[in-house]
Amino acid sequence: MTRYRFPEPVPAPTAAPRTVYLVANGDLRPAANVTCWPVQRRLEADLARAVSALGWTIRRAHEVDEAAGHGFIDSQRRGIEVFRTVPPDAPLLVAEAVWQYSHHLLAGLRSHRGPILVVANWDGGFPGLVGLLNLTASLTKAGVDHSSLWSADFTDDWAVAGLKAWLDTGKLVHPTDHVHDLPALDDAAEEVRLGRALAADLVRRKAIIGVFDEGCMGMYNAIIDDELLNPLGIYKERLSQSSLVAEMARVDDSEADAVRAWLDEAGLRFHLGTDEATELTDAQVHSQLKLYVAALRIADDFGLDAVGIQYQQGLKDTVPASDLAEGLLNNVSRPPVRSRDGSRELYPGVPLPHFNEVDEGVAVDALVTNRIWTAMRLDPATTLHDVRWGEEYDGEFVWTFMISGAVPASHHGGYDRSYSRRQPPMFFPLGGGTLSGCSKPGEIVWSRVYVHGGALHVDLGRAHVVALPEAETTRRLALTNPEWPIMHAVLHGVSRNQFMAKHKANHVQVAYAPDAETADRALTVKAALFAEWGVTVHLCGDVQLAEAAAR
Ligand SMILES: C[C@H](O)[C@@H](O)[C@@H](O)C(=O)CO
Incomplete structure (x- = not known):
């Protein structure tokens, strides 16, 4: 017994086997979310095909809001609520076909323990790649471990191999051997x-x-x-x-x-x-x-x-x-x-x-x-x-x-x-x-x-x-x-x-x-x-x- 009102514990759901959870983050502007929704659906369909061919299943972590006309997380509050239902250790795909507001997801991603893969479609129609780059940069600043991947439709060998590597190991590392440290500089130049x-x-x-x-x-x-x-x-x-x-x-x-x-x-x-x-x-x-x-x-x-x-x-x-x-x-x-x-x-x-x-x-x-x-x-x-x-x-x-x-x-x-x-x-x-x-x-x-x-x-x-x-x-x-x-x-x-x-x-x-x-x-x-x-x-x-x- 206690005299105080303790907060209700928030149960942590458990991950289903060979299941990848998917979140789709969007804009704060309803017009952008509604206009871009069909392209996001296409990306998610491509991903579902690629993931199931590798013997896994995608489960969307949030419903499509038919009344709003889209299935994006469209605010920080919504993001926090969605992440309460995501098993903290599950592999998580963040799929982005649009420009997205990273702060909607940061609260959830900071405390997610399972592997995170941010993906975008290689398509210029809407700024999905721009959204991916903002999110991965934000995760880098936040010190949240993550991987990223991009493809026109996730049927090319490079993308499929990347997806497989991430599903198998929880990590996808791209070579960056094109990057070099600054050599010692000549004081006189x-x-x-x-x-x-x-x-x-x-x-x-x-x-x-x-x-x-x-x-x-x-x-x-x-x-x-x-x-x-x-x-x-x-x-x-x-x-x-x-x-x-x-x-x-x-x-x-x-x-x-x-x-x-x-x-x-x-x-x-x-x-x-x-x-x-x-x-x-x-x-x-x-x-x-x-x-x-x-x-x-x-x-x-x-x-x-x-x-x-x-x-x-x-x-x-x-x-x-x-x-x-x-x-x-x-x-x-x-x-x-x-x-x-x-x-x-x-x-x-x-x-x-x-x-x-x-x-x-x-x-x-x-x-x-x-x-x-x-x-x-x-x-x-x-x-x-x-x-x-x-x-x-x-x-x-x-x-x-x-x-x-x-x-x-x-x-x-x-x-x-x-x-x-x-x-x-x-x-x-x-x-x-x-x-x-x-x-x-x-x-x-x-x-x-x-x-x-x-x-x-x-x-x-x-x-x-x-x-x-x-x-x-x-x-x-x-x-x-x-x-x-x-x-x-x-x-x-x-x-x-x-x-x-x-x-x-x-x-x-x-x-x-x-x-x-x-x-x-x-x-x-x-x-x-x-x-x-x-x-x-x-x-x-x-x-x-x-x-x-x-x-
Ligand atoms: C209009 C859009 O919100 C764009 O501003 C957006 O895609 C960006 O330019 C992000 O840098």
Whole structure:
């Protein structure tokens, strides 16, 4: 007997033999879950076939909600409830054909004891691979052991062998022998000296990143604790998106009109219509340009060195998309904005690096890239992309890097090679235009900053962007999101599967250099800077450090 009310024990179900439990995680936005549900069903049917051919059965851990019109876990609460019914030691498949919010699953996955396999369909139609990469990166940051696998339909030998290995052993390890440690660097090399000087300068002078509402779309991996950031000299200014809306209301119509006139003159093509629900309208663009002005004014108020707007929750129900503003901020040439009293131009002649979706790994990288490229007198325009999908073209694997809204116009070769289309209604109810185009051919440095084992790491690599025939670009856009900016990237010395196995984020950061030799030098400066900070540097694929940099 006791005087107290003890909690009812929650029974732990036992696993059925040779049974794999399956969870499907989704978006928080009902429209996205309903629209993407048929593709998820197809993935699950393919998986069921493959798993049963190996003598196992799949049991869905949660029902399809017929009233809601989909079978996704659509909130953290739902995720916690579903995991109460999953036998803690059972093998668990997380199947993802869509963009998903990792935090829905983290609570359950953190305490799950059985083997976890995250799988996605190799299909560009919806961002399922992007969802997989976010979840695996989030599990990596959380220190949760897991494996991952991807396939067009789980009939190919490679995927079947992977599935079998995981079912038999509870583990699937992909080779990552394309990754190398940074060698000892030569103190005398100019690139090494520059990287170290810029690292020390940031630590000494310090920088502020403005974070408009932390934790976009459940991207747990994209939150970097102050304890890891502050030693680099980087501090967060935590801001609210509601102050952005309040500031927008203070921007005069004539100021937004002036920005629009500048963009029209520069040649940015707006694909306009009149139906607010499905088309881009002048009114949406007008609001987006007020957001551009407001963001710069708030950045100026707080002395920000970089800024990130979350947008896809909260703000999406309030104003049209922030993407157009984000793309403009990242470009050197952009419409001038003056202080409220008109006395000063804000951030004249330079980009204000923007980290889309408040991804703080991108914030660190964009800031560093901006400092390095500026010091090397290169175009510092940098952006993230989603690792969306890819296919062979002419015997070479060409990635479709594609972010959900905007990149700096210089990546397309200028505003007159860029266009703005309405954001898809299922994600962006109030619309707003993108800053899109096809990234120009050229040499790039790619990178990713991430948290692993409680410490910061960075993957660095080289790639070039290819110009595919227009018909192939059009085909790839049609297979993915024609509204969004696309980059045809060929990674140097990194295969599709190596990249998927190693990459710890849904995003990849890119910046151009005028030629291969300059790109190698910029990468070397970047490696030296991160190493000076104590961030572990991983060189991925064929990386040529600048001459004389490696001892
Ligand atoms: C619109 C979607 O939510 C996208 O934003 C999503 O797929 C991402 O871009 C994730 O990085």
